[in-house]
Amino acid sequence: MARLATIRDVAARAGVSIATVSRVLNGDVPANPVTAAKVRAAAAELEFRPNRLGRGLKIARTRVLGVLIPSLSNPVFADSVGGIQAAARRAGYSVLIAATGYDAEREDAEIESLLSHRVEGLVVTVADADRSAALAKLDRSGTPYELVYNLPEATCRPAVAVDNIAAARVVVSAMIALGHRRIGMIAGRFLASDRSRQRHAGFMAALNEAGLPPGPVIEVAFDDLRLGGGFGSALTGSGRPTALFCSNDLLALAVMGALHDLGLRIPDDVSVAGFDGIGFGSLLRPSLATVVQPARAMGEAAFERLLARLDGAPPAPPLTLPFTLRHGGSLGPAPSPQP
Amino acid sequence: MARLATIRDVAARAGVSIATVSRVLNGDVPANPVTAAKVRAAAAELEFRPNRLGRGLKIARTRVLGVLIPSLSNPVFADSVGGIQAAARRAGYSVLIAATGYDAEREDAEIESLLSHRVEGLVVTVADADRSAALAKLDRSGTPYELVYNLPEATCRPAVAVDNIAAARVVVSAMIALGHRRIGMIAGRFLASDRSRQRHAGFMAALNEAGLPPGPVIEVAFDDLRLGGGFGSALTGSGRPTALFCSNDLLALAVMGALHDLGLRIPDDVSVAGFDGIGFGSLLRPSLATVVQPARAMGEAAFERLLARLDGAPPAPPLTLPFTLRHGGSLGPAPSPQP
DNA sequence: TCGTTTCATGAAAACGTTTCCAGCGTGTCA
DNA sequence: TGACACGCTGGAAACGTTTTCATGAAACGA
Numbered sequence: 001m002a003r004l005a006t007i008r009d010v011a012a013r014a015g016v017s018i019a020t021v022s023r024v025l026n027g028d029v030p031a032n033p034v035t036a037a038k039v040r041a042a043a044a045e046l047e048f049r050p051n052r053l054g055r056g057l058k059i060a061r062t063r064v065l066g067v068l069i070p071s072l073s074n075p076v077f078a079d080s081v082g083g084i085q086a087a088a089r090r091a092g093y094s095v096l097i098a099a100t101g102y103d104a105e106r107e108d109a110e111i112e113s114l115l116s117h118r119v120e121g122l123v124v125t126v127a128d129a130d131r132s133a134a135l136a137k138l139d140r141s142g143t144p145y146e147l148v149y150n151l152p153e154a155t156c157r158p159a160v161a162v163d164n165i166a167a168a169r170v171v172v173s174a175m176i177a178l179g180h181r182r183i184g185m186i187a188g189r190f191l192a193s194d195r196s197r198q199r200h201a202g203f204m205a206a207l208n209e210a211g212l213p214p215g216p217v218i219e220v221a222f223d224d225l226r227l228g229g230g231f232g233s234a235l236t237g238s239g240r241p242t243a244l245f246c247s248n249d250l251l252a253l254a255v256m257g258a259l260h261d262l263g264l265r266i267p268d269d270v271s272v273a274g275f276d277g278i279g280f281g282s283l284l285r286p287s288l289a290t291v292v293q294p295a296r297a298m299g300e301a302a303f304e305r306l307l308a309r310l311d312g313a314p315p316a317p318p319l320t321l322p323f324t325l326r327h328g329g330s331l332g333p334a335p336s337p338q339p
Numbered sequence: 340m341a342r343l344a345t346i347r348d349v350a351a352r353a354g355v356s357i358a359t360v361s362r363v364l365n366g367d368v369p370a371n372p373v374t375a376a377k378v379r380a381a382a383a384e385l386e387f388r389p390n391r392l393g394r395g396l397k398i399a400r401t402r403v404l405g406v407l408i409p410s411l412s413n414p415v416f417a418d419s420v421g422g423i424q425a426a427a428r429r430a431g432y433s434v435l436i437a438a439t440g441y442d443a444e445r446e447d448a449e450i451e452s453l454l455s456h457r458v459e460g461l462v463v464t465v466a467d468a469d470r471s472a473a474l475a476k477l478d479r480s481g482t483p484y485e486l487v488y489n490l491p492e493a494t495c496r497p498a499v500a501v502d503n504i505a506a507a508r509v510v511v512s513a514m515i516a517l518g519h520r521r522i523g524m525i526a527g528r529f530l531a532s533d534r535s536r537q538r539h540a541g542f543m544a545a546l547n548e549a550g551l552p553p554g555p556v557i558e559v560a561f562d563d564l565r566l567g568g569g570f571g572s573a574l575t576g577s578g579r580p581t582a583l584f585c586s587n588d589l590l591a592l593a594v595m596g597a598l599h600d601l602g603l604r605i606p607d608d609v610s611v612a613g614f615d616g617i618g619f620g621s622l623l624r625p626s627l628a629t630v631v632q633p634a635r636a637m638g639e640a641a642f643e644r645l646l647a648r649l650d651g652a653p654p655a656p657p658l659t660l661p662f663t664l665r666h667g668g669s670l671g672p673a674p675s676p677q678p
Numbered sequence: 679t680c681g682t683t684t685c686a687t688g689a690a691a692a693c694g695t696t697t698c699c700a701g702c703g704t705g706t707c708a
Numbered sequence: 709t710g711a712c713a714c715g716c717t718g719g720a721a722a723c724g725t726t727t728t729c730a731t732g733a734a735a736c737g738a
Contacts, residue, residue, distance in 0.1 A: 060723075
């Protein structure tokens with residue numbers, strides 16, 4: 001690869017100083033039109049592409065932002081990154097991305113890596129926002145960041161999310177309204193996910209409100225969509241739940257597949273609802289009833305808030321965006337009560 | 340945000356020169372153990388995080404790689420990025436990511452942006468690898484890059500992909516073997532996608548081979564998953580196709596939804612097959628028959644090849660990875676012939 | 679004791695920018 | 709005609725690293 005042209009090459013070719021090249025190309029100072037033309041011509045001929053390392057070093061702004069998520073394979077994260085990206089591009093920012101693979105232990109190292117590139121700020125989704133050592137470190141150093149999906153309860157941290165508890169309560173209440181009395185939950189591991197915990201809290205709240213005892217709660221590993229083992233037995237006995245609330249859509253899809261394989265019809269035998277609102281849910285038949293989070297908009301909002309912080313605005317309180325309940329064929333009336 | 344510690348601060352605190360700090364922290368030269376300890380202590384106390392802009396500027400290597408894809412919302416791209424990312428992380432590389440939103444016109448600008456950050460190489464998926472001006476420019480400048488999903492036919496460009504033509508032929512042949520005689524195709528716009536074109540070629544090849552006339556071929560815009568309009572009429576007449584090959588899975592999912600809404604049963608009335616092998620396909624009921632591309636492995640392979648190039652290896656010929664046919668409930672025997 | 683080798687360390691240059699400051703030529707006004 | 713302002717331009721420093729080169733001390737064999 002041929003050596004890339006530097007500002008010095010451009011200056012030499014245009015017969016001016018590098019200071020002039022810089023001024024012309026950055027367009028800040030109205031320069032002599034003929035000089036400007038010479039510079040621009042030289043830059044074009046040499047295919048000059050300003051080195052952002054040099055620039056960043058000098059002006060101490062990189063116009064790069066770091067994004068950390070658990071995994072790109074979950075559309076809910078991919079979509080939020082899409083939103084972040086779109087907003088960033090509009091504002092002239094580039095995006096450096098990292099993933100933890102759902103491993104909270106890796107959060108710190110990945111963030112360190114992003115920071116070493118001197119990203120101006122971070123948009124992150126962590127396993128557990130209240131217990132995250134990485135976030136604590138960010139707070140200590142005053143690095144601007146914005147959470148997405150996480151909504152800390154104990155700590156006050158900048159976040160864009162939906163109210164997980166309220167949303168879960170709404171879904172479960174909808175189940176109750178449809179006559180369901182034995183409602184179970186399939187959840188990502190509570191220890192590994194604040195969202196899962198919060199959604200469980202909403203689940204319990206709705207049941208309490210209605211005076212119903214909780215059905216079985218099954219915790220599964222995040223990335224383990226193959227629901228084997230004890231799963232079937234909890235869902236097939238005579239006192240089996242007639243509705244299942246899943247802490248996220250990926251889980252819900254897996255559950256629907258498993259139920260199908262167990263010979264249970266959805267929603268005739270058992271209803272299912274998810275959480276997230278990934279696009280595929282609505283393409284399924286029956287379509288997946290779920291809480292729709294505005295993933296893309298959340299990403300965009302997070303970026304905008306971050307940008308405001310970078311421009312000197314004071315830290316804003318957490319932003320809860322409205323969720324919507326997507327009615328779907330997977331959630332139907334409870335089967336008529338057995339005698 | 341407090342000013343970040345520089346190597347100079349560490350040197351001052353440890354009572355040594357910056358050269359020594361650099362040497363100790365990079366661990367290249369075996370230094371005096373006591374000095375090293377002092378340096379490490381100082382670095383830790385100051386939470387020193389080497390500035391990769393300075394480093395990159397000096398050594399002219401950034402250990403950053405650029406990734407350009409059409410969109411993160413398509414799992415097939417998100418998954419390949421996941422693979423790239425994982426491999427990059429293992430090799431100590433960071434990933435700068437950009438998306439075109441399926442707009443070929445934006446490819447060049449996004450690549451320019453990535454290059455201005457002095458990424459060492461690029462992994463890209465473009466709309467049309469043979470006609471891409473952006474790729475031509477990369478070739479001209481000798482920038483190392485690797486294509487994923489694109490497999491150029493007219494030009495010789497480094498790529499990791501599956502043989503789209505062969506794969507499409509296999510699917511369509513499978514349809515024929517199941518007794519289908521009127522087979523249609525739903526495709527992304529040929530002008531905007533080399534893959535769509537190649538898969539169409541495979542479709543035609545299989546039909547020719549069997550001496551069958553092609554059924555209707557419907558081109559739709561890439562991101563337009565709402566198949567309205569003339570769609571229904573082409574698929575409902577008396578001479579309607581009994582099987583539909585879709586140029587990608589997203590399209591196939593939309594088609595399945597539309598067919599369902601038209602009152603057609605899958606696969607009893609009409610069979611459907613896709614292309615890509617996104618995970619959700621197998622969760623559907625009926626599950627989606629499709630060509631599975633090893634998305635993650637393709638991303639990993641692309642990174643490995645790129646890394647080899649960066650380490651001085653000569654350009655390798657395009658790598659075609661094996662695809663597999665995933666049998667799914669959406670593809671069944673042709674309905675018994677009407678009298 | 680001296681020359682030589684080895685080892686640890688520091689000074690300084692360089693990477694590619696931006697920007698401050700000074701200098702120069704030209705035009706304007708008294 | 710002189711003083712001054714103004715517009716453009718160039719020199720040079722600085723950003724935070726790495727690395728070359730030189731220096732000094734200690735160790736060693738003769």
